[in-house]
Amino acid sequence: MDFQPTVQQDLLRKAVRQFAEDEIAPLVNEMEITDNTPTDLVRKMGEQGFMGVTIPVEYGGTGMGHLARMIMVEEVGRISAGIAMALQVMQMGAGMVIDLGSLAQKAEYSPLLAQGKILIAPAITESSGGSDLEGLSTRAVDEGDYYSLTGRKVFITNSHISELAVIVAKNEGGAKRDFSAFLIKNGTEGFRRGRVERKIGFHGCITGELIMENCRIPKENLFGEKGRGLAIALEGINNYGRMGMVGIALGLMQASLEASVKFAQERVLYGKPISNLAPIQFKIAEIYADLEASRFLAYNAAWLIDHKKKSDTQVSSAKFFSTEAALQCTRKAMDIYGAYGCMKDYPLERYCRDAQLLVPADGTNDIMRVIAGRNLAMKK
Template sequence: MWTSCSAAAPSSRTERRPRTSTIDGGHVFELAPEEQAIVDVVAEFVDEQVRPVVRDLEHADTYPEALIGQMKRLGVYGLLVPEEHGGSDVSAPCFALVTEQLARGWMSLAGAMGGHSVVAFLLREFGTDEQRRRYLPAMATGELRATMALTEPGGGSDLQAMRTRARADGDSYVIDGVKTWISNARRAGLIALLCKTDPTADPPHKGVSVLLVEEGHEVSKDLPKLGYKGVESCEVVFDAVRVPRSGVLGGAEGAGFAQMMRGLEVGRIQVAARALGVGQAAFDDALAYAQQRESFGVPIWRHQSISNYLADMATSLRAARLLTLDAADRLQSGRRADMEAGMAKLFASETAMKVAMDALRIHGGYGYSTEFDVERYFRDAPLMIVGEGTNEIQRNVIARQLIARDRGSDAG
């Protein structure tokens, strides 16, 4: 575990902000030494413990209990938890780079801590003192794992059209509704639920709250998936589930939509970083294969068509990493980062999909074989295009912020 690293970290989050540096050896931001050590530890974990076993686990669609256990011991689940509650409280760029390393080994591992980290951020930024004390220490160790529930079967990315309701009843709320595509739903002991506490509010987002749900809900089914194996994605039913009034994030109704939109800035940076990890793994495999495989008497990288693929793949990944770290740095500064996070998620996910496809092309027939990892990258990459708000939605977010900022407002 990197306890010594986090213990040595300065107390001020601003002091730990990474410094931009000359691009060299793939590093586009220079992390503080203690944060770089965390990234290095996770990279070593991926190389030594994840990559040797991931193919068998993924093909069997087996929950990676041993790997998750090691992630807990390393401190991965406490990356965004304040030190006073037992976490590491790393910078947003460090969090992104750790996520990339996990996804480089297996995208599902990054997914296993993604929603949990968003909930930790929400509690850190908006939770009451009691909510922080109640949840964050156990979340830091992974003893308590959290997830968020936004998407509904008929709503998709249109969150304001949600039908899940929480009706006030004495000192409780009574929740009715259905959420879908909820990752880690069977293993989460805490759900940050986005729902309507005032369906008559005008505008509608003023009637939305985040409720912290610990029990009473039912996981009705697991959803079969093309990729993202090992970690469950579920439909969750809330049928007259009671939550105490103290379960409203921040203690006051009506702030949930704004709270979750801020949380989704973290989520979209995390998804962009996942895409980077998948894309980097695909590129690494393609680069190695292009040097080993020969045709017409030379390694295939010497053929211009293959070398062009490699050059474009590396260039796109470098650009995607810059966008992702730029968005993370803006989030770290406390500024609104929805446009930057949307740009990073959009570009990184599209890059991962193209890099995976080009890696498959470079491998030829072997790229289509389940004996090589390339086919897994090709199945995992699309999730980042449609997850955490589809890329079509990201373009809408980007366009609205372009207009708002052109008019001198960050309000959008």
């Protein structure tokens, strides 16, 4: 078993880290104040191929795969969890199109999505259904020449900066699990943006509502086969959404480890750096152990997805373990800083706020335990 990163993976990590430090870090304080997603930054990430990491070269992407995506999200998350969240959802939408869209949809949208020339927002969650996808209330009516959609999607990442959305809706008059997915362009009659949410973290990543009121969708904008909406949603969430949250968790833990070591070596108490104190060393060791354990879970799950192997148990386990580890690690880092950790002059309070948002996103951690536990307990 070879744990050594490839040359390509090492080069990717260095390149993304440099980009994040040069282009994202200077914008963090402004994003904390405005909570706006910098459009120039998004354009630059598109030009650098960030959105097309899982899109094949023939469709304008780099085709590097899911393990490379994990490294990319991790390095961006080390600097800004908000931008990492925005990025990973852009990648999720672009990946869903290349993995699940029709040949015509791939030809039309994938080259533009890979280069960040248009952005896409997967829109699944509703107030009536998040973890319970069967509870979604958005309705799709087949009107013969077109579909008519009515409903409201909530907590949608990149809702107000995307030109395209993937909407999952219940087929009117269908069976309990009869859902379909649709592509909707901005400007479509009956389709509009709603409120913008105010979150405790992930500043720089806009989150809001998408509203459909008798929205007319051309038949060619059916996304995937009719009736496979839930399967499409779950595949996108498993392969991209949950793995993206894991990547952000890794970035936050790496940032917390680096900040803790630096502060402990510089902060002097009792005539010597606090890095000499055993309780501080314990916390740093625990942060490191949680980070490395989470990395192994994450990279293994990404490898499985790259090799088209069943991965829902591994993805679910990586999601609940790493996101809860991030909560613990950011808190331990704040404890190392003492009162300084509570000051906005230092990044620790931001790390703690951002880590909290990892837990409910793309399936709560209780649901992750249900998936993994059920798969393992019922395995034959």
